[in-house]
Amino acid sequence: MRLLEGLVRPYAWGSRTAIATIRGRRTPSAHPEAELWFGAHPAGQSQCLADADHPARSLLAEIEADPPAALGPAVIDEFGVRLPYLLKVLAADEPLSLQAHPSAEQAAEGFTRENAAGIRIDSPERNYRDRWHKPEVVLAMTPFDALAGFRDPARTVDLLRELSLPALDPYLGMIAGQPDCDGLRALFTTWITLPEAVLASLVPAVIDAAVAVAAGGESEFGAELRTLLELGEAYPRDPGVLASLLLNRIHLNPGEALYLAAGNLHAYLRGTAVEVMANSDNVLRGGLTPKHIDVPELLRVLDFTPVSPAQLSPTESVLGAERIYTTPAPEFRLSRVDLDGTGMHLPATISFDMPGPQILAVTAGRIDVRGGGTVVTADSGQAVWLADADPDVIVAAASSKATFYRARVPG
Incomplete structure (x- = not known):
């Protein structure tokens, strides 16, 4: 350790x-x-x-x-x-x-x-x-x-239509006429390869259209339009501003x-x-x-297959004080552990008998990691390295509350 x-x-x-x-x-x-x-x-x-x-x-x-x-x-x-x-x-x-x-x-x-x-x-x-x-x-x-991830093309068609911008009509036609991964590829490729002179007029026009929609009242695409405006202000001639209209806006x-x-x-x-x-x-x-x-x-390298936000969520499970986030990646598994030093509301300790290599990163409070007669204390902003050869450990809250994140290779 x-x-x-x-x-x-x-x-x-x-x-x-x-x-x-x-x-x-x-x-x-x-x-x-x-x-x-x-x-x-x-x-x-x-x-x-x-x-x-x-x-x-x-x-x-x-x-x-x-x-x-x-x-x-x-x-x-x-x-x-x-x-x-x-x-x-x-x-x-x-x-x-x-x-x-x-x-x-x-x-x-x-x-x-x-x-x-x-x-x-x-x-x-x-x-x-x-x-x-x-x-x-x-x-x-x-x-x-x-x-993250390309949105359902039908929803993107709705968003582009809501902007009511004639300059977008040729691009709207591309995705409306082929609302699938091939249409997304064609539209994204067109936008990311537009000449700078075209971007210099198209991006501001799209931003103005978004402002007009926002001024007109509540929109079901309010979060997407606010993001468009923020990106357009920072990158007024960047094709990435247009590309943001194709992606899921996730909170x-x-x-x-x-x-x-x-x-x-x-x-x-x-x-x-x-x-x-x-x-x-x-x-x-x-x-x-x-x-x-x-x-x-x-x-x-891009995958243009449309996905929903739910499809991008890892599988969650709870094992005692540990909330585990499982993904298909063979390299890692992430979990969050919340401990209560008083033992009143949450467990004060948790034991890990899995082999390493593991990293326990503390983001709040302090923890003691005990194993083989050794104790390592980590404060918020520090971490503990557990090698494969290290003994099983018990992690205890060394403060009233402690939160740490555990990264390991899946068993």
């Missing part, structure tokens, strides 16, 4: 309060803090803090020092000598880029292809920085908004989750959440960003 210190990533879309508050630091922070990483990704590693028996070193170095003890033979057989998941706290005050992630086969092929082409791993033109796919689950800690309450498989076009808009993903850095962007956009490659 090792106490972990997370790595803060200061992206411009981050919050100056959310992660700082979780870590017990002064707010507002000097810079936006977007993500707090707990894992062993080469691009951003958690640190195992020094204790009486161990020096400080990165979690990646901890794993590489003794892979069988850290990961266990089952994980090594399936995923190699690497922690297969990455756990993050994500805090968005502004929208993230519109993006999708490749399947395992697409990632392996793309990585090999770009290596053969001589594109540097750190090049901004690089699409595939590793050979792994990147399914992910996001679990809301606060109200959390996102765009998560705290404790609700969203699972995104390969090919799912999405953008997180606002809120704080815990996110667990396969340990990869492969992102294909489609807009709402100044970063590299490779349209042909994005179109190659």
